[in-house]
Amino acid sequence: MLALTTQAADYTVTSNTITIPVKSPTATGARLVKLQVVNSKIIRVEATATTSFPQKNSLIILPQPDYNNFKVTENGSSVTVATPDVKAVVDASTGHVCFFDRNGKTLLDEVGGGKGKEFKPYTVPNREIGADSRLTDEQRHGWTWTATFESPDDEAFFGLGQHQSEELNMKGRNEDLFQYNTKIAVPFVLSNKNYGVLWDSYSYCRFGNPNDYLQLNRAFKLYDKDGNPGALTGTYTDRDGNTITRAEDSIYYEFALPDIAARGLTDVGVANLPKGFKLNGAHVTYEGFIEAPEANLYHFLLYYAGYTRVFIDGEEVVPERWRTAWNPNSHKFEYALDKGMRHHLLIDWYPDGDVSYCGLRVATPRSQAEQNRLCIWSEMAKDMDYYFIAGDNLDQVISGYRTLTGKAQVMPRWTLGFWQSRERYKSSEEIESTLKHFRDKHIPVDNIVQDWNYWKLDSWGSHQFEQSRYPNPQVMLDSVHSMHGRFMISVWPKFYCSTDNYKALDANGWIYHQAVKDSIYDWLGFMGSFYDAYSAGARKMFWKQMDENLYSKYHYGIDAWWMDASEPNVRDCTPMWYRKALCGATDLGSATEYFNAYSIVNADAIYNGQRSVNPNQRVFLLTRSGFAGEQCYSTASWSGDIGTRWEDMRAQLTAGLSYSMSGIPFWGMDIGGFCVENRYVKGQQEYDNTGKENADLKEWRELQARWNEFGAFVPLYRTHGQWPLREVWNIAPEDHPAYKAIVYYDKLRYRLMPYLYSMAGAVHFDDYTPMRALVMDFNGDSKVYDIKDQFMFGPALMACPVMKYGERHRSVYLPQQKGWYDLYTNKYYGGGQTIDVDAPYDRIPVFVPEGSILLFGPEMEWSDEKPADPITVYVYAGKDGSFTLYEDENTNYNYEKGLYSTITFKYDDASHSLTIGQRQGHFSGMLKNRKFNIVLRTPQTVDATLNPDSAKGKTVAYKGKKLVVKL
Known part of the structure; x- marks a missing residue:
């Protein structure tokens, strides 16, 4: 059909889009604003700082039918687009946009003066491009944009994906949106005012403060613990009592990097710690005074591994937190500082391992009014592109989100049962005997999970079972099914260079090469990299390799896919720029522009691949990362390799609620936590040797019980983690209250199956x-x-x-x-x-x-x-x-x-x-x-x-x- 185009003095209407030139743009403002009426409750806003809109295809938005039940009117410089449910008013002089409900109540209003939309030209730095330097000049350039909206005092914000700082209402808070182990970025925010904003950008983004966190020396005047200006005092005491004291002008020991100095390394990493100092078993303190340039509520970001506490003015603002050294965590906290006053700061750190991490940064101070606004920042995109979604309640807003990004599937019924996993089952015998033990004890279970390293040690990415440990995978799968179980297997988008699958992908240009160029070996001592899931051809080959080695080969006996490391996690603990270099360039453009969307294209490969081979068996994917729209690929996410402490359990509840309110309905966690403190390991070892429950094991068992009680009420009920083993009989004996509690909630979950599966249908x-x-x-x-x-x-x-x-x-x-x-x-x-x-x-x-x-x-x-x-x-x-x-x-x-x-x-x-x-x-x-x-x-x-x-x-x-x- 030919589009109907009409021209008015200040706008053009083509079908369901209204294009408005901005008469008096600011130096950093929009020159064109375009509204697309999707339906009566959804209006798309696209804006550009140039004189034309780019041609592009969305990775998350499905094609929408044309909608024509709207009216466009002009009054002075205002252009109004009205549907039966919402109204958008654009000031053609500045490009300012404001949204109203059907009763004329303001829902979302850009800040005035043309400052609601700000653009800065962006060029991908050379060091971020990656070894595959195939980007065109056009692909190297884009725009950094910031959208800022007013927000009334009684507004609350939710969503943004899954994050680990025990935050729910994000009003007045900051969140960096990037993918990482335990962290999922979803570019969608939900308001208690019954609207949401979904922005179509795949790059690193920020919610709240659009500026990067600052090193302490850029934000404050620093003094050492004796009051001398210029730096804090760092005191390093090793396990033998040897002490090194030195000045520290910033606390930024956040990265362990390969030898990549030739690529322009400027980030501070653990190599900048005292040379020769052994961190394992050490005690480190950073102490002194910080003096703020203005009175404000300061937003701090702590990065840590090992045991860490933070004190300001003697107050423990961060109680003890722990994280294993190979998987550090970040934690946000706020503290009000007075102008010109010296506030005592103490960071108390017990590193965990030979390599460990510590960092403390602070956000650029903003006024409370600025901080409370709705502010979205995107590092690189072709233009500003967001969708305003209104509803009579929050469920309707999420329904609008899924109208745009795709329906969630009805998950297979068995996915709502109990899942048993551990890191890891090492043989088919362990898989079969564990499931049989459940059946013999009449403990409900539906799914047993094969985690990583079922392949030959040097063959990551072969998708093949190691024969000595899995002599007949088909017999194993048949055995699981004969016991009325289901089987999920871990598949990474990662390949060792020696595998045939790597070579086949690489021959077509579908492997990221930077890790190989830099000779990065993983923790098993081998070298490889990840495939480029942004390429349609690569996705087809990736699935073909899985199908030939795992799916059709074993007569569709694998019931679910565990798509691990789908951030993608080429290497842990590297700075942001190097992560981009490791993941690009992609088939679509720079890894900078497409930084956050890998998991959705990877999910596309599996979902459409399986349905092409076996079209009537429901697909189920469990993926460590996620993105807007992933629900349409029958995908659930879990919260990654979290720690095993009470604060970690608390963080999972807010993480899961935020993820659910990001429009993606199926979520779970490693019940019991993944990474285990040594004290819990030792407690289990002592019990195995003596049969006595010491204080640490007593706490471990209660933690496992409480976590399972919580886990019975989340969409995916799955236990998983490192040693100690997570089967209920390995947690505690049958007469122990922990055992009884876990079994009680497991059985309750199954009694609720009609309720649960009805919710799956309603999803x-x-x-x-x-x-x-x-x-x-x-x-x-x-x-x-x-x-x-x-x-x-x-x-x-x-x-x-x-x-x-x-x-x-x-x-x-x-x-x-x-x-x-x-x-x-x-x-x-x-x-x-x-x-x-x-x-x-x-x-x-x-x-x-x-x-x-x-x-x-x-x-x-x-x-x-x-x-x-x-x-x-x-x-x-x-x-x-x-x-x-x-x-x-x-x-x-x-x-x-x-x-x-x-x-x-x-x-x-x-x-x-x-x-x-x-x-x-x-x-x-x-x-x-x-x-x-x-x-x-x-x-x-x-x-x-x-x-x-x-x-x-x-x-x-x-x-x-x-x-x-x-x-």
């Missing part, structure tokens, strides 16, 4: 989000905006994990919109209050809101062991409520053809009646006749201990026709 058909920060369901109650230790798991369960050692009770806030029932006892509480509740070792508090309908199925040891019949339906009085039971064939794509069924339950509180609606749809194997036991819970219900098997209710026979049950 696809209704764009639902299972793991929910309280703001998603109780927006308007400002107390919930930053609650970091409670969350909704679906509409009927508020989980309140216990995340401190030895805690046996905790406070819980009950949102004001509803009354609440204790899941286990039925005790009723009014909303809008904070209560103190018991939290014994073997239970975490869980509450059910009024109006909930909660479904429990029969006990099972795997997800499809038996039909979901009978189902006990708990109805919680006090509000009207509804819930839809979704069922299909569990593992295939027939639901895409309409082969599924739904049964809707509606509760009317005034009449205490439950209507079970007529069944909609059908599928092969569907239960035509079934039983529901309807159990009403009211505040007056007595003898109401949770027990779906003995709960007294009304049992009804259901044959697919509408029933009304009076309760």
Whole structure:
């Protein structure tokens, strides 16, 4: 169809796009602004500092149908684009854009004076290009842009991916958006004002302060511990008591680098620590005074490995944190400093290993008004490109996000069961015997996982089992399936140079060469690199190699793919510029421009590859990185190689909630943590030798119990980690409270399978989000905006994990919109209050809101062991409520053809009646006749201990026709 173009004095309309020249652009402002009306609630804004828009293809936005239900009007310099639900007004003189809802209320407003959009030309530095210097001049150039919007005081921001600083409401906070082990960047922010902003940029980005963190000497006047100006005092004491003292003008020992001085190395790395000093077993302090140039709330960034604490003016602003040396972590904190006053600073560091890391930087100070704005910075893009998405609630905003980026798939039913993993099973015998042990002990489990290094040591990327340890992989897979298990295997996009797969990819120019050029050997002592997933040809070859060596070769016996290191992580602990050099140039352009999007193109390779070979088996990918739109490739993410401390567990809750509110619904973590402190290792070793539980092992077991209690209420319920082993019988003996707690929540998870799988259906058909920060369901109650230790798991369960050692009770806030029932006892509480509740070792508090309908199925040891019949339906009085039971064939794509069924339950509180609606749809194997036991819970219900098997209710026979049950 030919596009309809109309021309007005200050704008041009072509189909559903309105292009507006800016009459009086600032020196760094936009010259053209273009609005594209996607639908009644989504408007795209594209802006450029040049006189034309670039030609480009999006990696995340799907083609959208033309939309024409909008009006364009002009009033003076203002051009208004209005749909039935939103309105965008552009000031043609400056390019300023403001969005309103259908009632004229301001939702999103750029800062004025043409400063809401700022551009700076960007050229990729030579050192970032990488060994494959194939970039065109056009690909080397782009724009750094900053978009800044006003934000009212009562606004809260969420999303941005998965980060590890125990932050939820991001108002007034800073976040660097880049991919790294334990860190996932998603360019989407969600507002409690019921809108979101998705920006189509793949480069390194920042939320909040657009400026880089500063070294301490650039932000403050420094004084040593004796008050002498110029530097802090660094004191290095090795394990033998030898001490070195020296001046430190910055604390920036953040990188371990290969010999790459020829590439213009200017970053400070661990090589700048005292020469010859042995860090392992040492104690290091950095002490002195910092003097701020202005009074402000300063935002600090601590980078650490080993044990680290930070004190300012004697206050412990960062309590002890630990991270293993091969996988450092960062932590943000804030502290108010006075102008011209010397504040005492002490960094107390116990390195962990021969190489360890420490860094402390601070953000450029900004006024509180500036800090509280919504500010987005993109390092390199072809132009500014973002989507404004409005909704009546946050679920509708996320639905708009998935309209743009793709529907999430219905995950296979078995993925909602329990997953057993460890780092790592070393043979097929270990895989089979572990699964058999679960079955022998009747502990529910669905999936067992093969982590890395199942290949021959020198053959990473061969995708082949080492025969001595896996003599017959087909027999192993058949054995797993005969025990009603599923099998997931780890595949990295990494190849040793000696492998045939590397050579085949390299022959086509589909391997990143910088790591090879710089002779980087990994921790196993071999050299290789990653493939260029941005190339369509490379993706096809990558899948072909997986298919020939793992998938079709073993008759589709592999049920899921674990796509590890998909950042991509070519090498740990390197500066940002060198990471870009290691990952480029890509087939599409510079690694600088495409820095964050590798995991989505890699997911594309597996999803479309498997469906091309075996089109009716549901794909499942678990990937360590993620990006906007990844949900459409049947992909879930997990939070990487996290630590095993209580603060790490706390950080996973905010990480998972933020990731879920970034529009990607399936997420999980290494339950129990991955990297283990030596004290826990020694505690297990002592127990193995003596049979005695020392203090460290006692804490370890409680940590594992509490983490499993929490993990039972997240979308993916998977335990994993380094030694000590993570099977429940290896954590504690059967009579131990840790063992009992873990098994209890495992069994509870399986009883909830009808509820869980119905949520999986709602994710696809209704764009639902299972793991929910309280703001998603109780927006308007400002107390919930930053609650970091409670969350909704679906509409009927508020989980309140216990995340401190030895805690046996905790406070819980009950949102004001509803009354609440204790899941286990039925005790009723009014909303809008904070209560103190018991939290014994073997239970975490869980509450059910009024109006909930909660479904429990029969006990099972795997997800499809038996039909979901009978189902006990708990109805919680006090509000009207509804819930839809979704069922299909569990593992295939027939639901895409309409082969599924739904049964809707509606509760009317005034009449205490439950209507079970007529069944909609059908599928092969569907239960035509079934039983529901309807159990009403009211505040007056007595003898109401949770027990779906003995709960007294009304049992009804259901044959697919509408029933009304009076309760």
